[in-house]
Amino acid sequence: MFDRRGLLLSAGALAAAGCSPRGGGDAGAASLLNVSYDPTRELYRAYNTLFATHWRDTGQGDATVEQSHGGSGKQARAVIDGLQADVVTLALAADIDAIAERGLLRRGWADSLPDNACPYTSTIVFLVRKGNPKAIRDWPDLVRPGVQVITPNPKTSGGARWNYLAAWGDAIRRPGATEATATAYLTELFKHVPVLDTGARGSTTTFVQRGIGDVLLAWENEAFLAVEELGADKVDIVVPPFSILAEPPVAVVDQNVDRKGTRPVAEAYLRFLYEEPAQVLIAQNYYRPRNQAVAQRFGTRFPQLELATIGDFGGWTEAQAKHFADGGVFDRIYQPSGA
């Protein structure tokens, strides 16, 4: 009763599945896949609509953009393994470098757009329980006895690597600091981390929804969003005196757009991020815009603070090799049984 019909059914379904789920696309209807990191979900949902309108208004036809989100390192890995991204919008340059190393896009990708191909910036701030009961104001407060810190895993999460470098940057600028004291500070810091999630969004839900920890090290935009989505009566944002300028870059994946013939729309998609309407949207979604006029308009939203840059660490290649590669500083200092 089962087999003959089942066989026919499955053969038909296999044939259907064998077809690529997204058609090659006729002229006029472009389809892009943007592979991004965790906290940009809301930003790109809004931006994709804005871009589609722009693309149609300039007489270029319809453009739909599909989204995929996850930890930045994990997403880079997926693109390397064959996820057909037209553009990647990741948390840090090292992850796009990793894709470039496999030859999917050219190594000089950061020069093809203004500001090192980072159309927006952010920084790392603290999210604490309402009223800041543990009085956490600065980086040394994080390692006080009884303070639990939530941050994702630097191996898989881009945000976690910015968190780590901000902490290192603060430790190394203290009077009399050496590499040894900075390493000691980070060793102590990770002893205060009870859960290492794989992505920034996972850490935010751990902190806010599951109520674990006293302080969350978070992207500024993620912290604002958590307050907006989950209520200002639950958490407060604390801006430390010193942090890091986080620059999330964007790039076209050359090999994929050339095969799919989507290069013009993919490049336009990234370039339009720098235009004023997009920059306003970026600021509305709590990322710091590059456009100074737009930044002024949202002035009070983004407090000024002293910021290290990735240049202080010798660039991402060097920071990645020293701190996050296998056998790097993070591997030496992190013992999972701690806390």
Next chain:
Amino acid sequence: MSAARRSAVRGAAPFVIGVGVLWLALVVLLPLGMVFAEAFRRGLEGFLQAFDEPDAWAAVRLTLLVAAISVPLNALFGLAAAWCISRYEFRGKALLTTLIDLPFSISPVISGLVWVLLFGTAGWFAPLLDALGVRVIFTVTGLVLATILVTLPFVARELIPLMQQQGADEELAALTLGAGPWAIFSKVTLPNVRWALLYGVLLCNARAMGEFGAVSVVSGHIRGLTNTLPLHVEILYNEYDFVGAFATATVLAGLALVTLLIKSLLEWRFADELAATRRH
């Protein structure tokens, strides 16, 4: 057994039953109730909002499609494997039986990852796939492969013990009476195992629709394209849409309950026949 001891055993019965019921309530009913309670936290309107999204329906369709492909294939494989193992003696039979069980014992993450290692850009078959212009990983094909691997043992595991126990006597009798292979299969073998087959298919189906780990690895998480229901639940949860996440989860729970309902209905409808088969 002495009378005293017998009454002690009987006296313990309510206690043992009570512990069983309590345990079930704690680990099955409570979480299930939680899913529904969370889904309706903002009332019916909040619940329905979760299905206002085309992505949610795309996830439902994809989940059903993946199950519709994987389950029949595994049913065919399960029948074939059980036939081989229960009717023939051959070298490597023990190895084959162990291999069928393997997907039960390896972690689903590995079941997903092996396909990436085989068919990913740096995988063994990458040059071949490139030449053919076919993509496997991060498409529906990849989801189907991962699901098939994870759900492979369900039908075979139900059929093998039954077919071994039944033996080949009835089939041999049919053969001596002049029945052809197809007649033997459709008139003797299949009717004898159809309950076990049905049960295996239902279990296989439930797992195919609910699988998370393996499909998460090969999905690529593209909204509306490669997100199955369990992955869609995770995405909604990560977007602070807790009501939406649990509302979608009720669809999964609903599909599982429908599966159970079909099984119970069939068992009730064919109760006599079932009792007769069991007597074998």
